[in-house]
Amino acid sequence: xxxxxxYWPGIPxxxxxxxxxxxEAGADYVDVARExxxxxxxxxxxxxxxxxxxxxxxxxxxxxxxxxxxxxNILQFLGPRLGLVPADExxxxxxxxxxxxxxxxxxxxxxxxxxxxxxxxxxDQKAEALRRSAAFIEDRLPKFLGYFERILRANTTxxxxxxxxxxxxxxxxxxxxxxxxxxxxxxxxxxxGPDVPRVIALADHVAERAAIRRYLESPxxxxxxxxxxxxxxxxxxxxxx
Amino acid sequence: xxxxxxYWPGIPxxxxxxxxxxxEAGADYVDVARExxxxxxxxxxxxxxxxxxxxxxxxxxxxxxxxxxxxxNILQFLGPRLGLVPADExxxxxxxxxxxxxxxxxxxxxxxxxxxxxxxxxxDQKAEALRRSAAFIEDRLPKFLGYFERILRANTTxxxxxxxxxxxxxxxxxxxxxxxxxxxxxxxxxxxGPDVPRVIALADHVAERAAIRRYLESPxxxxxxxxxxxxxxxxxxxxxx
Numbered sequence: 001x002x003x004x005x006x007y008w009p010g011i012p013x014x015x016x017x018x019x020x021x022x023x024e025a026g027a028d029y030v031d032v033a034r035e036x037x038x039x040x041x042x043x044x045x046x047x048x049x050x051x052x053x054x055x056x057x058x059x060x061x062x063x064x065x066x067x068x069x070x071x072x073n074i075l076q077f078l079g080p081r082l083g084l085v086p087a088d089e090x091x092x093x094x095x096x097x098x099x100x101x102x103x104x105x106x107x108x109x110x111x112x113x114x115x116x117x118x119x120x121x122x123x124d125q126k127a128e129a130l131r132r133s134a135a136f137i138e139d140r141l142p143k144f145l146g147y148f149e150r151i152l153r154a155n156t157t158x159x160x161x162x163x164x165x166x167x168x169x170x171x172x173x174x175x176x177x178x179x180x181x182x183x184x185x186x187x188x189x190x191x192x193g194p195d196v197p198r199v200i201a202l203a204d205h206v207a208e209r210a211a212i213r214r215y216l217e218s219p220x221x222x223x224x225x226x227x228x229x230x231x232x233x234x235x236x237x238x239x240x241x
Numbered sequence: 242x243x244x245x246x247x248y249w250p251g252i253p254x255x256x257x258x259x260x261x262x263x264x265e266a267g268a269d270y271v272d273v274a275r276e277x278x279x280x281x282x283x284x285x286x287x288x289x290x291x292x293x294x295x296x297x298x299x300x301x302x303x304x305x306x307x308x309x310x311x312x313x314n315i316l317q318f319l320g321p322r323l324g325l326v327p328a329d330e331x332x333x334x335x336x337x338x339x340x341x342x343x344x345x346x347x348x349x350x351x352x353x354x355x356x357x358x359x360x361x362x363x364x365d366q367k368a369e370a371l372r373r374s375a376a377f378i379e380d381r382l383p384k385f386l387g388y389f390e391r392i393l394r395a396n397t398t399x400x401x402x403x404x405x406x407x408x409x410x411x412x413x414x415x416x417x418x419x420x421x422x423x424x425x426x427x428x429x430x431x432x433x434g435p436d437v438p439r440v441i442a443l444a445d446h447v448a449e450r451a452a453i454r455r456y457l458e459s460p461x462x463x464x465x466x467x468x469x470x471x472x473x474x475x476x477x478x479x480x481x482x
Contacts, residue, residue, distance in 0.1 A: 052395040053335050056342040056388050066331045069338040077334060090307045093318060094294050097310040101297040107348065108358065115356045116373045117349065119380040128369050132357045139360040147297050154293040 001081070003029040004062040006042050006055075011228035012180075012221075014106070015059045017071045018078070020172040023215040025082035031220070033058075071106075072099040075169045084169040095163045098151070098170045102177060105144045109180065110229045112136050112236055122233070133236035137188040141181075145196045148174055152198035160202055167209075174199065175206035180230030185237045242322070244270040245303040247283050247296075252469035253421075253462075255347070256300045258312045259319070261413040264456040266323035272461070274299075312347075313340040316410045325410040336404045339392070339411045343418060346385045350421065351470045353377050353477055363474070374477035378429040382422075386437045389415055393439035401443055408450075415440065416447035421471030426478045 003022065007015030015031075022029045032038045042058060044050035045067075055069035061077070068077045076096045079085030085095050115132035116125040151162055158165030162174060178199065181189045193200050206212055215221055224230050244263065248256030250272075263270045273279045283299060285291035286308075296310035302318070309318045317337045320326030326336050356373035357366040392403050399406030403415060419440065422430045434441050447453055456462055465471050 048391060048395055052397070054391065054395070055338065056345075056385075060338075066334060068334045070341040073334060073337050073341055093307060093309045093314060096314050097296065097301075100311040100314060104297075104348075107345075111352070111358070115358075115369065117352070117356075117376045117381060119376040125372075128356065128372075131366075131369075135358045135360040140358060144297075147295075150289060150295065154289060154295075156293075 001028065001063060003027060003078075004032050005029055005059060006032050006045060006061070007059040008042075009034045009038070010222065010225075012176075012224060012230075013059075013228050014071050016176055016222075017102075017169075017173045018059055018061065018074050019221075020176055020212065020215075021075060021078055021082055021084055021169045024167070024172055024209065024211050025078075025084060026211060027078075027082055070103075072096060072103050075099055075173070079169050082169075084167065084172070086164040086166070086168070091164060095168055095170050098162055099173060101144070101147070102170070102173045105177060106229060108136060108140055108144075109177075109184065112184075113231050113233060122231075126235075129233075129236060134238065137185065137238060141185070141188060142192050142195065145192055145199055148199050149196040152202065159198070160205055162202075167206075171202060171206060172212075175203045175212075178203035179207070180224065183224040184230040184232050186232075187237045242269065242304060244268060244319075245273050246270055246300060247273050247286060247302070248300040249283075250275045250279070251463065251466075253417075253465060253471075254300075254469050255312050257417055257463075258343075258410075258414045259300055259302065259315050260462075261417055261453065261456070262316060262319055262323055262325055262410045265408070265413055265450065265452050266319075266325060267452060268319075268323055311344075313337060313344050316340055316414070320410050323410075325408065325413070327405040327407070327409070332405060336409055336411050339403055340414060342385070342388070343411070343414045346418060347470060349377060349381055349385075350418075350425065353425075354472050354474060363472075367476075370474075370477060375479060378426065378479060382426070382429060383433050383436065386433055386440055389440050390437040393443065400439070401446055403443075408447075412443060412447060413453075416444045416453075419444035420448070421465065424465040425471040425473050427473075428478045 005015060005018055007013060033042050045060065046054055048054040051067060053067060059071060059074065060067060060069040061074045068074045085092055112133040113122050113129050114125065115128040122129065155161065161167060162170045246256060246259055248254060274283050286301065287295055289295040292308060294308060300312060300315065301308060301310040302315045309315045326333055353374040354363050354370050356369040363370065396402065402408060403411045
């Protein structure tokens with residue numbers, strides 16, 4: 001099976017959660033929008049010319065006749081196919097619920113620089129971004145990371161994994177979250193890091209996996225930048241101290 | 242199977258998307274937090290005393306040994322069990338993707354009154370709420386509703402349904418979205434309504450279904466109010482004209 005990933009080129013963005021799963025598994029995939037004519041292909045889906053079931057937005061994934069949209073939905077589709085989630089039903093709903101919490105967390109990171117929504121530029125909402133970022137760093141960042149720390153502590157079957165005793169797509173996504181926070185909010189993450197040692201250790205271990213390290217060092221990996229979700233605006237990165 | 246729904250009492254909130262599916266199907270369920278001692282039961286799950294797999298937040302659903310969190314995850318779990326989604330795999334991923342778009346839409350409605358996040362009161366972010374609501378009404382509201390209008394137009398198998406030719410949990414959720422918008426943003430919805438006649442018709446038909454009407458007229462249904470997601474603050478409801 002050759003998977004087709006559709007996501008905006010130029011940013012890691014939400015597509016990166018999918019790429020990490022595909023890369024870890026050594027899956028055969030094409031990053032469509034980064035090929036010649038790829039943006040037209042994305043538009044064909046979004047505008048309903050290619051399909052009667054158009055996605056609302058990228059990322060979406062095509063696998064044979066199946067089209068799947070939204071990061072968490074794509075990962076629950078890929079999980080069993082790539083060996084990145086345990087087999088039992090209860091655990092799959094659990095993993096998907098964790099991934100949906102990462103979805104919410106990701107949007108709150110995005111909203112630190114876009115508190116008034118995606119219709120306006122950052123430059124048009126800088127004052128609001130300062131206030132939202134302060135609340136994020138003070139309240140939401142420790143709440144989300146603390147939640148995943150508790151999950152890791154409670155998972156007695158696999159201390160370095162969120163789900164079961166082997167690597168899952170949720171571990172890969174939490175790694176990406178930590179990597180993004182290290183880029184966007186280095187001071188705030190350094191301040192909260194000591195309270196969430198298991199989360200930091202998980203992220204470090206994922207980064208050391210052979211397939212992931214190979215990918216991170218490859219030209220295919222798009223660096224974080226100020227057009228994506230995780231943006232480093234130093235004015236927003238305070239420790240709250 | 243007796244389902245246990247865990248959600249904050251006092252607001253329809255995100256729990257309402259679940260209640261509508263359970264009510265339409267005539268399922269046996271208990272709204273735990275509205276029973277005596279129910280809030281302690283919710284806390285027991287959230288704090289990890291009752292389970293090693295604590296949800297991040299309500300709503301969550303218990304079905305025998307399975308615990309499922311997040312609205313869209315709960316609905317994809319319930320869909321086949323309640324006869325509220327077609328059987329084929331591609332359609333289930335499609336329905337879940339639509340539901341996740343409703344999740345995003347719901348959060349953007351919430352953020353009209355909480356653009357600086359859930360850590361602050363509305364009274365502490367009224368000026369920002371005005372700006373975010375203007376962008377929501379101008380840009381995001383027509384974009385989301387227009388998307389669902391396109392889906393209804395493209396679905397040649399069932400003109401009054403988003404997915405296939407019968408009622409699904411996604412139809413019920415879109416009904417609730419329209420009902421909430423009618424409450425929170427009556428002027429803005431009246432302005433965009435003529436552009437999305439299929440969405441409005443779907444909502445009206447769902448409201449007329451026997452089980453839904455019975456539920457809406459029952460004391461179990463919690464009215465919209467200013468502690469929930471859909472809040473009627475007249476100052477935020479402009480037509481953009």
